Amino acid sequence: MNARLVAACAAVALVAGASAAAAPPRQPARLQVTANEFTFVLSRSTVRSGPAIVELVNFGEDDHDLALRRRAPGAKTWRVRTVTPGGVRERQLRLAAGRYQLWCTLANHRALGMRATLKVKPPPKR
Numbered sequence: 001m002n003a004r005l006v007a008a009c010a011a012v013a014l015v016a017g018a019s020a021a022a023a024p025p026r027q028p029a030r031l032q033v034t035a036n037e038f039t040f041v042l043s044r045s046t047v048r049s050g051p052a053i054v055e056l057v058n059f060g061e062d063d064h065d066l067a068l069r070r071r072a073p074g075a076k077t078w079r080v081r082t083v084t085p086g087g088v089r090e091r092q093l094r095l096a097a098g099r100y101q102l103w104c105t106l107a108n109h110r111a112l113g114m115r116a117t118l119k120v121k122p123p124p125k126r
């Protein structure tokens with residue numbers, strides 16, 4: 001191993017140590033939900049708990065909206081208001097760990113298949 005490579009390895013080790021010591025501020029988790037007749041496709045099936053931005057994109061020909069609720073007694077229902085075809089809308093919310101039910105509240109869209117589940121995992125222990 002030459003001196004330059006040793007120096008490069010040492011620099012990488014220093015950077016890795018620094019990032020572990022001072023964690024950067026947490027960015028909100030992001031979830032994109034794509035609506036179409038009559039499905040929801042999630043950009044990911046799991047997000048971490050805490051602040052989140054949920055974006056609803058409507059690729060369909062009908063209006064769609066989005067409701068999210070944790071499977072727990074008395075859980076709050078979050079809503080992303082109706083998005084017209086070709087439109088997009090996002091909202092910030094705060095997700096507690098657990099399993100969430102997602103669905104479209106318009107007409108009979110939920111029964112037609114516009115529903116999905118999302119897992120929200122607890123924050124990592126420090």
Ligand SMILES: [Cu+2]
Pocket residue numbers: 063064065104105106109114
């Ligand atoms: Cu719908």
